Amino acid sequence: MSRSSLLLRMELRSDPEMLCVVRNALGQLAATLGFSEPECRAVVLAVDEALTNIIRHAYLGDPEQPIEASFRRIHVPRDGGGNDALEIVLEDRGTAVNPKKMCGRALEDVRPGGLGLHFIRECMDTVEFSRSNGRNQLRLVKILHVQAPQKGS
Numbered sequence: 001m002s003r004s005s006l007l008l009r010m011e012l013r014s015d016p017e018m019l020c021v022v023r024n025a026l027g028q029l030a031a032t033l034g035f036s037e038p039e040c041r042a043v044v045l046a047v048d049e050a051l052t053n054i055i056r057h058a059y060l061g062d063p064e065q066p067i068e069a070s071f072r073r074i075h076v077p078r079d080g081g082g083n084d085a086l087e088i089v090l091e092d093r094g095t096a097v098n099p100k101k102m103c104g105r106a107l108e109d110v111r112p113g114g115l116g117l118h119f120i121r122e123c124m125d126t127v128e129f130s131r132s133n134g135r136n137q138l139r140l141v142k143i144l145h146v147q148a149p150q151k152g153s
Contacts, residue, residue: 004087007033008071014055014092015063022069023048026088029071033086034144042123043086043142049116050090050138058094058136067092076143085125088140096131 008029012018023044030040051067059065068091076085121127126141 004075005073006070007073007086010069012067012069013063014059014065014067016052016055019048019051022051026071030086030142033073033084035086035142039142043088046120046123046140046142047088047090049119050140053116054090054092054094054136054138058092058097060095065092065094074141076141078143083143083145085141085143088142090138090140092136093134094136097129097136 008025010022010025012022026047027040027044030043031037035043047069051069054067055061055063068089070089072087072089074085074087075082120140123142124140125143126139128139130137130139
């Protein structure tokens with residue numbers, strides 16, 4: 001049985017100006033959980049890219065659509081033991097996406113844009129997309145390799 005603990009839940013509009021609020025809150029949350037500075041930056045980058053994709057592709061730039069984000073501490077079984085992890089679930093009611101087309105462009109194709117999915121997959125340990133009841137759901141998991149947050153930081 002996995003234990004799960006809700007840490008933070010946010011309901012926001014698909015306005016790009018809200019991204020800085022999410023970045024700041026998530027950066028602080030990841031640091032509090034004990035992620036290293038590079039891991040905090042990686043998690044923030046992945047979520048920022050995912051939210052940007054929701055705004056651009058699912059909602060076609062409409063800044064008034066709802067996005068829900070939940071952040072949980074979960075336990076991930078691994079190698080006979082387990083690790084705590086941060087689970088991030090992003091939900092929107094935007095255009096249905098074909099997961100088979102969510103591949104990003106080739107890294108060799110050097111030009112601006114189109115690398116968000118590569119960054120997300122590179123930064124996170126688990127990336128899962130699903131659609132149910134008219135909602136897109138992106139589940140991201142980052143495993144915590146340090147067992148306790150550092151005190152006084």
